[in-house]
Amino acid sequence: MPASKREIAIFGYGSYARSIAKNVRRTGAKLTLFVMDDALYSKAQHDGYEAYKIDMNTEVEKLSNLCDIDNLLVFCAMHDDANNIFSTISLRAVYQELPIIAIGSTHETALKLKNAGASKVIEKLQTVANMITDMIEKPVVTELMHDILYDESSLKIAQIYILEESPYLGKFIDEVDIQTKHNIIILGIVDRELSMDLSFTTRGAHHCITESDILVVIGYDDDITAFKEFIGGLRDEEDWDYWSREMGASTLFRSETE
Amino acid sequence: MNLLSRFLVEGSYYLQSAPRYQKVKKFFHNLLENPSYRYKRYVDVFMILLILSSVTILIREVKHPVNDLFYDFNTYVISLIFLVEYVLRLWVHSSLSEIIITRYQKDELLSRPFNCLKAVKLSLLSKYEYMISIPAIIDLLAIVPTYHELRVLRIFILFRVFKVFRYTKSIQHFSSIIKSKKFELYTLLMFASIVVFVSAVLIYVMEANNPDSPINSLFDAFYWALVTISTVGFGDVVPITDMGRAVAMVIIVSGVAVLSFFTSIIVSAFNEKVVELYETKSIQDMSKLHSFYLICGYSDTAKIVASRLRRNGKRIVVLDRSAEKIEEAKQRGLIAIQGDPTQLASYKKFNINFEEKVRTILCLEEDDVLNVYIALTVRSLSRKINLISIAQDENNIVKLKLSGVNEVIFAQNIVGLLAREFGGKPVAFEVFHAMRSGEQQMYLEEMVIDYIIMKNYHNIASLPYKRFFLLLLGFYRNGEEHFIFNPKHFVSLQEGDILVFLGEHRFVKEFTKEIHKGKK
The missing domain is CATH 1.10.287.70 (Helix Hairpins)
Incomplete structure (x- = not known):
């Protein structure tokens, strides 16, 4: 995966935070950890992370000194739900624009986290339960998704930005046979001129490709790279913040502050 | 070995190996003695009706003349049916041939002469044991017909009434209560x-x-x-x-x-x-299900899993040691049985064939130690049952796998991966998320190619999925390890292929219907 310019900050160093840190580190993004107590601080340092101690009551501003706030994505993944909610609300109080992803255990906590200003909440129990039921009901699909998620196959889901010089500009999706030519399947499109919402191509592929569209595609890694070069789009974003701010009200974030 | 004992042993072996004889015997055993057998209920109701009609006729007869037809029915037909029932029960209670064979094999093993008389005695003893049990005595006395001429025999009407108890469960509960005190x-x-x-x-x-x-x-x-x-x-x-x-x-x-x-x-x-009575009821409810998922440990995760599976029409049985959790599960309309999932006895209590009825066992305790324990217990019961477990600690995934769990779900890892995906590719993540949760009515659906489809459709191109706004991502084929992504149109289908489509649920349903209909 290409190195991302974005910075990521993780609050807490419990089991969930550790797993996030481990996975995020692999993407090559700049990673900063913020913890509350000494034990976790030394543990994080021991594991080789850049970690800081922070007091959420008074030192929230410390964040802007240590990270590039305009380019930052925050995960609140503390062990205990109450602390997590408090951290979320403390961050939101100072940084109105910051994208915050919080980990909540139950549905109730998830609602509280949203009210506290989290942009997105990942519900632990719900995620696990979904995984179990999917495994039972759709074993093949689950395996496929797993392979994609766990990087166990070279199949990937990627987003491709259409730039000015793309050869497909002005063409309709069903007109150019991308599926056979490039061996990738377009799952959905975000047409930034119309709305910020994602529309699936199955609902009708009669869509004119214009500049600044985002195509969400599935395909083998090599094919995607080749297609990206061909179409002149950038794979993986450079303007995540654009996404998070401009599209804040759309499908992605339904936070209270925006 | 003399002629008689040889005849006896060979006859026993013949009966034991005769499939027809064993089948008939099993059928009657189920019909009369197996409470979970579907048709036993009809036999019970029929017998109760017979008894009631017999008693009604007898009561009527006390002061009024009764039609000869009824009288004969009561005296001969009902008595005969009761006699047949008695004989059948005696027959299915134990197997003479089996006891003789066991005895014979034991004698052979110890290389001592086969004692024919003793074997017969042993096998008859088992029948005698049944005959002197209280229900059997009541059955026997209820056969006695009540002639006009012998007024004294009227006392036997009492036994016909007692016989009703054999067919009703509540009296068995009552007598067990009396016994306990x-x-x-x-x-x-x-x-x-x-x-x-x-x-x-x-x-x-x-x-x-x-x-x-x-x-x-x-x-x-x-x-x-x-x-x-x-x-x-x-x-x-x-x-x-x-x-x-x-x-x-x-x-x-x-x-x-x-x-x-x-x-x-x-x-x-x-x-x-009362707890025991409820449990009996739950176990009865469970044994009526054809197939179900067994959840061991009604944790918070289990609650969500149970409600999701139930919404999709799956049958669920919960096994937990805590009475409160069982109560909670019952209030949510689940079949819940109290028992320790780490003890083999709890599963034995179910009294069912696990491999036949249980689709998957889910170990959802919030403690890895318990889940390992449960997995080992289940594995000692059956090697085949599909087992899914959650893990709280990364180090325990291997241990769970070792104890026989087929799939281990580790929450932290999933959340971590989701977070990474989300951090890196928010749009792709959203698609991913939508496809899994069905937020935009878009689902990834799988469809198995069966012989009906094979009759009419031979390759990918012939499948009319595009008319139903479906996107074919690829398929899995038996024997091939990897998912075949974006297959070419000319690729031919095989029975057992699993196709993965992206589309709206209702269209997938329509599509499935359409291709099973055949070509126009």
């Missing part, structure tokens, strides 16, 4: 008997000599004592002397005590048994 009831009975005996003797001594007193014999005295101690007090026999009345006062007071003591024993026995 044997000691208390025995104590009470002794106390009551002593009081009755002493007061009967006393009242006889006090009153029998008095010419005005209605108590003239010892029988009168006992009759009075019993009527009084039971607090029934008919009032037909009353003491008239002061001494007799004094005795009466004592027996009245002790009567109240006896009665209340008796009531409290029965009530507390019921209370103690």
Whole structure:
């Protein structure tokens, strides 16, 4: 995966935070950890992370000194739900624009986290339960998704930005046979001129490709790279913040502050 | 070995290996003795109706002349049916041939001569054991027909009424309750008997000599004592002397005590048994299901899993050790059974064939130690059952796998991966998320190619999925490890292929219907 310019900050160093840190580190993004107590601080340092101690009551501003706030994505993944909610609300109080992803255990906590200003909440129990039921009901699909998620196959889901010089500009999706030519399947499109919402191509592929569209595609890694070069789009974003701010009200974030 | 014993052994082997004979025997065994057998209920209802009609005819006959047809029906037909039932029950109760064979094999093993007489004796003994059991005796006596001519035989109507109990469960529960309180009831009975005996003797001594007193014999005295101690007090026999009345006062007071003591024993026995009764009910409900998912440990995760699976029409049974959680599961309409999922006995209690009925066992305890324990317990029960478990600690994934779990789900890892995906590719993540949760009505659906589809469609291009706005991502083929992504149009289908489509649920349904209909 290409190195991302974005910075990521993780609050807490419990089991969930550790797993996030481990996975995020692999993407090559700049990673900063913020913890509350000494034990976790030394543990994080021991594991080789850049970690800081922070007091959420008074030192929230410390964040802007240590990270590039305009380019930052925050995960609140503390062990205990109450602390997590408090951290979320403390961050939101100072940084109105910051994208915050919080980990909540139950549905109730998830609602509280949203009210506290989290942009997105990942519900632990719900995620696990979904995984179990999917495994039972759709074993093949689950395996496929797993392979994609766990990087166990070279199949990937990627987003491709259409730039000015793309050869497909002005063409309709069903007109150019991308599926056979490039061996990738377009799952959905975000047409930034119309709305910020994602529309699936199955609902009708009669869509004119214009500049600044985002195509969400599935395909083998090599094919995607080749297609990206061909179409002149950038794979993986450079303007995540654009996404998070401009599209804040759309499908992605339904936070209270925006 | 003499001719007789050879004949006996060979005959036994023949019966044991005759599939038809065994099948018929099993059928009757199920019909008469297996409460989870579907058709047993009809037999029970039929027998109860027979008994009721028999009793009705007998009652009617007491004061009115009864049509000969009814009389004959009652005397011969019902008696004959009862006789057949009795013989069948005796037949299915134990297997003569099996006992003879076991005996024969044992003798062979110890290389001692086969004792034919002893084997026959042993096998007949097993039948005799059944014959002297109380239900069997009642059955036997209920066969006796009630002729007009022998009035005394009317007493046997009693046994026909008793026979009803065999077909109703509540009386079995009641008798088991009485049994569980044997000691208390025995104590009470002794106390009551002593009081009755002493007061009967006393009242006889006090009153029998008095010419005005209605108590003239010892029988009168006992009759009075019993009527009084039971607090029934008919009032037909009353003491008239002061001494007799004094005795009466004592027996009245002790009567109240006896009665209340008796009531409290029965009530507390019921209370103690009520949990067990509910459990029996739950197990019965469960055994009626054809297939179900078993959740061990009703944790918070389990609650969500259960409600999601239930919404999709799956059957679920919950096994948990805590009574509160069982109660909660029941309130949500699940079949819940209290028992320790780490103990083999809890599963044995289910009394079902696990491999046949249980689709998957989910170990959802919030403690890895328990989940490992459960997995090992289940594995000792069956090697085949699919097992899914959650893990709390990364180090325990391997241990869970070792203990026989097919799939381990580790929450932290999933969340971590999701977070990474989300951090890196928010749009792709959203698609991913939508496809899994069905937020935009878009689902990834799988469809198995069966022989009906194979009749009409041979390759990918011939499948009309595009008309239903479906996107074919690829397929899995048996024997091939990897997912075949974006197959070419000319790729031919095989039975057992699993196709993965992206599309709206209703269109997938329509599409499935369409291709099963055949070509127009």
